[in-house]
Structures are given as structure tokens and as C-alpha cells.
Amino acid sequence: AQSVAQPEDQVNVAEGNPLTVKCTYSVSGNPYLFWYVQYPNRGLQFLLKYITGDNLVKGSYGFEAEFNKSQTSFHLKKPSALVSDSALYFCAVTPPAGGFKTIFGAGTRLFVKA
Amino acid sequence: GAVVSQHPSWVICKSGTSVKIECRSLDFQATTMFWYRQFPKQSLMLMATSNEGSKATYEQGVEKDKFLINHASLTLSTLTVTSAHPEDSSFYICSAPDRDFTDTQYFGPGTRLTVL
Numbered sequence A: 001a002q003s004v005a006q007p008e009d010q011v012n013v014a015e016g017n018p019l020t021v022k023c024t025y026s027v028s029g030n031p032y033l034f035w036y037v038q039y040p041n042r043g044l045q046f047l048l049k050y051i052t053g054d055n056l057v058k059g060s061y062g063f064e065a066e067f068n069k070s071q072t073s074f075h076l077k078k079p080s081a082l083v084s085d086s087a088l089y090f091c092a093v094t095p096p097a098g099g100f101k102t103i104f105g106a107g108t109r110l111f112v113k114a
Numbered sequence B: 001g002a003v004v005s006q007h008p009s010w011v012i013c014k015s016g017t018s019v020k021i022e023c024r025s026l027d028f029q030a031t032t033m034f035w036y037r038q039f040p041k042q043s044l045m046l047m048a049t050s051n052e053g054s055k056a057t058y059e060q061g062v063e064k065d066k067f068l069i070n071h072a073s074l075t076l077s078t079l080t081v082t083s084a085h086p087e088d089s090s091f092y093i094c095s096a097p098d099r100d101f102t103d104t105q106y107f108g109p110g111t112r113l114t115v116l
Helices: none
Strands: A003-005 A010-014 A019-021 A024-026 A032-038 A044-050 A056-058 A064-068 A073-078 A087-094 A108-113 B004-007 B010-013 B019-025 B032-038 B044-051 B067-073 B076-081 B090-097 B105-107 B111-115
Touching: A003 A087, A010 A019, A019 A108, A024 A073, A032 A064, A032 A073, A044 A056, A044 A064, A044 B105, A073 A087, B004 B090, B010 B019, B019 B032, B019 B090, B019 B111, B032 B067, B032 B076, B044 B067, B044 B076, B076 B090
Parallel strands: A010 A108, B010 B111
Antiparallel strands: A003 A024, A019 A073, A032 A044, A032 A087, A056 A064, A064 A073, A087 A108, B004 B019, B019 B076, B032 B044, B032 B090, B067 B076, B090 B105, B090 B111
């Protein structure tokens, strides 16, 4: 079965420190990979995506993600965390076949402490 | 980026009544929209794919007679929760994919439904 795993329910980091939110996937073929962020009682906002090309993708708000095909991972990173980055982050995968439905990970809550 | 709106943002209703939620793509046409349900502290669960001009495609386990979906135009999809019960209380989110579905999805802000 196709799936997306976010192994950490929560990530805590101090403001100014680098952050990493992990994501691995199990999808056949070459999927499209996304990160979305959700603030309380809001819909999801697009952060970045990987379709093809350079493995390091840069997105909104200073976030970036690194695609690793051999490890089937797409970890989200930021060099210096801000308190305002505290939110719920979802990794998502759209398989290249099968109706283009997006599969979401369970989400990782990021807490950035001042 | 593209904008998707939802209305209402929150609704409280009595058990047994029906509630309609609208999802609109404001600056682009969407032949397909997706409806999700999100439980507290959980991920999004795809309920159905709304197709303009044809019947919606429901995911396994989702009651099509309870969650009626109508995609009347290229910019509007509606989800009607019929005969609502307290267990239907949830956060409902719609999304519309950009262009050829392999690209970014644009999400509505969500609708919080509380059934008393």
C-alpha cells in the first residue's frame, strides 16, 4: 500500500536553531512531493514541492526540503527557526498514477521556543 | 497563487438537520475538487473527489447518501451533510488542484461543523 510517514508527532526547537521535519514515503514510480503547513483552524498552505530536477528545493518562508531517492525521503528544513514557524506540517505525495489523489502524512507539530 | 474559499467557516446545527458547505475557486477553474475531513490532531482523510458535470467519486467507507457532493460549475463544489449527527462534527476542508492535477493543491480555509 502506498503511504507517507512522518515519524515524529512533535518537534521542539529553540528559536534561531536549525530545524528538520522528517518525511519518508512508499509510493511506486516517481511521485510528486509536497510540504504544506497548517495554522490552527485554518486550511493548509503550500510551502514547497519537488517534481523533478535539483534535489534541494527552496520554498516559502525560508523553508527548504531535500529529496533523497535512495532513501525515499523528503525532509523539511530551515536554517534558523522562528517562533512564528510553530504550526502543523504535512508531507504529501501525489503518485504519478492512480487518479492523482494526494496522500498525506499524519502531520508533525513544530514548536519553536523563544 | 490561486485562492480557494469555503463558506461557512463554521456552523453549528441540530442533530437531524442538513448542512451545506460551499467550496469556490476564486481565480481559476477547477474541473476537479477534493473534499477532506480532519479530526483533531489527525491528518486529512480524503472523502471524495468532486468532478464537474459528473458524479463524485467517493472513498471507501464514505457514505455517498450522507455526504452529497455537487460540482455544478467550474468554480463551485458543494458538500451537503444530510441528517447530521454529532459524530459528523469535524473540520471539513476542500482543495482544488492547479492545472493538471500533478501540481500544487490549493486548500480552502476549512469549515468547522459542530452537530449538537
